[in-house]
Amino acid sequence: MYRAKIEVSLKPGHSDPEGQMTEQSLKELKFSANKVNVSKVYTITFEAKNKQDAQQTIEEMCKKLLANPTKDNYTYTIEEEK
Amino acid sequence: MYRAKIEVSLKPGHSDPEGQMTEQSLKELKFSANKVNVSKVYTITFEAKNKQDAQQTIEEMCKKLLANPTKDNYTYTIEEEK
Numbered sequence: 114m115y116r117a118k119i120e121v122s123l124k125p126g127h128s129d130p131e132g133q134m135t136e137q138s139l140k141e142l143k144f145s146a147n148k149v150n151v152s153k154v155y156t157i158t159f160e161a162k163n164k165q166d167a168q169q170t171i172e173e174m175c176k177k178l179l180a181n182p183t184k185d186n187y188t189y190t191i192e193e194e195k
Numbered sequence: 196m197y198r199a200k201i202e203v204s205l206k207p208g209h210s211d212p213e214g215q216m217t218e219q220s221l222k223e224l225k226f227s228a229n230k231v232n233v234s235k236v237y238t239i240t241f242e243a244k245n246k247q248d249a250q251q252t253i254e255e256m257c258k259k260l261l262a263n264p265t266k267d268n269y270t271y272t273i274e275e276e277k
Contacts, residue, residue, distance in 0.1 A: 114229070120236060135237060138260055144252065145242040147196070152236045154202060155217060160227040170226065178220055 115159055115167040119179060119189040122152030127184045155179055158194065167191050197241055197249040201261060201271040204234030209266045237261055240276065249273050 123129050132149040139146040157174070161167035171189055180187040205211050214231040221228040239256070243249035253271050262269040 122236075132237075135260070139239075139256060142256075142259055144256055146239055146256075147242070148238075148240040150238040152238070154204075154234045154236055155214075156230075156232040156234070157221075157228055158230040160229070174221060174224075174226055174228075177224055178217070 114194045115161050115164075115191055116194050117155075117157050117159070117167070117171045117189050117191045119155045119157065119171060119175060119187055120152055121155070121175075121180045121185050121187045122150065124184055124186050164191065164193070167193075196276045197243050197246075197273055198276050199237075199239050199241070199249070199253045199271050199273045201237045201239065201253060201257060201269055202234055203237070203257070203262045203267050203269045204232065206266055206268050246273065246275070249275075 129150055131151040135151065136146050136149040139149065159167070159170065161170055168191060171191060175187045175189070176182065211232055213233040217233065218228050218231040221231065239253075241249070241252060243252055250273060253273060257269045257271070258264065
């Protein structure tokens with residue numbers, strides 16, 4: 114069993130309305146906040162034959178479902194679960 | 196200037212509909228996915244006098260806005276930006 118943590122974030126230049134709203138709310142609460150970006154993390158437990166297979170599976174999951182290639186970047190870490 | 200990365204995730208036992216939907220979609224695409232959790236990461240650039248002040252600011256941001264103490268856990272890392 115493997116566990117992957119995948120972070121999907123917007124590519125630079127794409128507008129991040131949730132980040133903008135959060136920045137505005139922080140300012141209203143009198144915090145100094147110069148820039149806020151929001152991204153999403155998927156923690157997925159899944160079966161794979163080995164580390165290489167696990168990595169390939171995660172790449173496919175990102176390309177087919179989790180990330181939009183036009184506007185999203187993704188990074189991930191994978192570890193084996195005992 | 197400091198930059199914090201804050202991950203806000205649901206406490207165990209709280210339902211995660213987005214994770215459940217993602218798990219179902221992955222299964223429909225014939226992936227093996229045993230468990231999916233979704234959390235949110237805020238990347239915030241802000242002013243602080245020193246590292247201790249930065250940490251205190253982030254704690255306050257989490258408590259006042261970013262995390263709901265009833266259902267969310269949060270973890271963060273802070274680094275100084277040159």
